Amino acid sequence: MISGRREFILGTTRTTGLLVLSGLIWSAYVDEITANKLILRPPAALKEEDFLSTCIKCGMCVEACPFNTLVLAKPGSNKPLGTPYFEPRQIPCYMCPDIPCVPVCPTGALDATSVSTNKKLDINKSKMGVAIVDDKNCIAFWGIQCDACYRACPLMDEAIYLKYEKNERTGKHAFLKPIVNSDICTGCGLCEHACVTKEAAIIVLPRKVALGEVGNHYIKGWDKKDEIRIKKSKNQTTKTKISEKSALDSLNETKDLY
Ligand code: SF4
Ligand code: SF4
Ligand code: SF4
Known part of the structure; x- marks a missing residue:
């Protein structure tokens, strides 16, 4: 009799456990696909797609922050589950000169080189x-x-x-x-x-x-730095049916234009 009850309780617990687990997975899935694009990441975070594939949600950056600025996304928060973010109206980033949240990141999801000048951490370079x-x-x-x-x-x-x-x-x-x-x-x-x-x-x-x-089609002709930007950019051309021909041929073949 006791064994029957035990099996019943075990079975119920297993089912409930599975339901809770699938609920959590479903909630995480919904969070991922409806994720708020307005999320702010810690200093030195990689581009969002790269950050999401590199961050292992360990919470080391959150632990290291002395101001409790960073939090890990909870289920139902409409943010990728377990990833670190901050809400400045609640607690802003106080721009610690030693940026303790960054060097502790074990995966490079927070990339110290992007906030360094001459190999020294420089919080002023961060772009959160x-x-x-x-x-x-x-x-x-x-x-x-x-x-x-x-x-x-x-x-x-x-x-x-x-x-x-x-x-x-x-x-x-x-x-x-x-x-x-x-x-x-x-x-x-x-x-x-x-x-x-x-x-x-x-x-x-x-x-x-x-x-x-702005892309590579416009340049500030009066600004040397902007010329360097264009020189460094990858060569990109936009090809259309008309642009395949010479400009003169295109203008003469008016049917292409109407
Ligand atoms: S720079 Fe300082 S305040 Fe800002 S997130 Fe990192 S540890 Fe927190
Ligand atoms: S320390 Fe790095 S890997 Fe860990 S939660 Fe923070 S960003 Fe993600
Ligand atoms: S650095 Fe930008 S976000 Fe920070 S206080 Fe100044 S204006 Fe505001």
Whole structure:
């Protein structure tokens, strides 16, 4: 009798265990396919696809962070399960000069070389995201004096600066508008954390989401650095039916154009 009960309990436990397990796997699967593209990764993270295939979800970076900035994604969080991320409005990255979260990564998912200058760790090189100002809700754009984000920035006057403009509405006041330099902004989110509005009027987004990409078809002819960019880029040509011929032939064969 006891043995019968034992088998029944064991069987039920096994079934429940399997149901819980399959529920967890299903939840992880749903999280993976619906994963929020707005996720912010730790400093020095590889490109998102490479990061996802390299990070083993060990949590070493999370453990190493002295500010509890980094967390591992939980089931149902709409983020790839077990991967580290941060939410700057809750806790930003404090840009530790020794970047303790990076060297502990055992797989290279956080690549120290991408945040190093002359083999020395340099947090200012990190590109966790980029801050974007919502000029409709930033009160500095209304003419109210606020520089909380500007003052919070560890790269003040480089990553973010205040632009002076005359307030034409009042004729006697000035706007001091926060402007982000996306080349320098690290995406630490200290500005988002400091913003005084109910919902932050400056937020950090992944660079891939927030920034465009000009490609190799346009060049700033007045900028030597831009010429180097084009020279370094892989040779790319766009071939169409018309461009296969010489320009003169194409123009003469008007049927191709209509
Ligand atoms: S740099 Fe410092 S604050 Fe930022 S995630 Fe790494 S350990 Fe945390
Ligand atoms: S230490 Fe590296 S492998 Fe481990 S969770 Fe962090 S990023 Fe992933
Ligand atoms: S995220 Fe904000 S605080 Fe951090 S570097 Fe960029 S502008 Fe400065």
